[in-house]
Amino acid sequence: MISTYANEKIKVTAYERAKHGNSCSGDTHVFIESSDYVVCAVIDGLGSGEGAFQSAIAALNVIQSHHHLAVSQMVGLCNDALGQKRGVVLTVVKFDLKEQLVDYCNVGNIGFVMYLPDGKTIQPVPARGYLSGKKQTFAQNSFPYLKDSVFMLYSDGVKKKPSKQMVKDLAIGENGSDQVLENDWFAADDVTILFGKLY
Template identity: 20%
Template sequence: MIAVEIAQRAKLNENVCGDVAAVTRKPSGVLVAVADGLGHGEFAYEAARTFCDFARHHAEDPIESIMSEATRVMAKTRGAAAALININEDQKILEFVGIGNIELRGVSKEKIAPVSMPGIVGTALRRLRSFRYKLHGNDLFVIFSDGISSRFGLDDYRGLREKEIAERILRELGKPHDDATCVVIRVDGASL
């Protein structure tokens, strides 16, 4: 089983959150998209939502092609930082691709330290780099926008339920002056 929980809020004095996260369940597993629209407010939300809608509609495509194809629709928006995480339970792998400040952390048997490429989805696409990790069972992953301080150790949260991890990271590490999003994924060992 793949458990996914999202915690999110807008920056201080803003009603609309410019970060969007989308979870798409597929026969093979799950695709998670996280986008942080440039700036704040309505238009930031519009850009982030456009990315996540595109990802949802193309959820069966390889993540690199979703990311590169999204450039076209995103050109009509103000752009976003974005990341895609695909978990394939049959192949027991997690794949990541990111552009801009969305980070993935993981606690697993191997070191999980992918990097997002610099840039904005919606401007000319430069080089993409994707990362692929083997799942071992009971792997824990956190994806977060730059409205969350990266100064935390995921080990500290490991014993908690997914929803509680997401909410605590948001509460304890969220920056008041930026939209903040935290997505927690746990892959149960039983399903692998």
């Protein structure tokens, strides 16, 4: 499944594919926009199938209801909602469109990389663990970005990360974007990947 979101400040294309043989994916994504910010997240329910799906949807619902909060607070509330579920790993990023800052919070193996037009790369090291309702604290980091920065947010179904040029092309919808999920980048697993460009 391919979804595209765009406004004058950002364009995001999301690709999702369930593990072969499963009727539903344990991965999901979030895109929420307001006049001042955009929130993007990739959520991976532990395992696959219905149990993973239910965990991912529980976290998605929290983010949709509380996107006005700081990313670390959103992640904390996601954790609170998962006490009786299988659990998730996730990354949440929030783009402050006025200040040109991105706030980042992660738990588990959901990757994020941003390429700035000045040649810099932002690629935080993911935090180990997962959300399951167990009490824990969540770190939040902030990074400045520039106009024309591109980024990728992806679940662990991506076994081979696309090149910088490929991310740039896919962020603006070029270079065979309709064939992304047929690519050999991906493992035999649920896959969610977001490509975005900031304007």
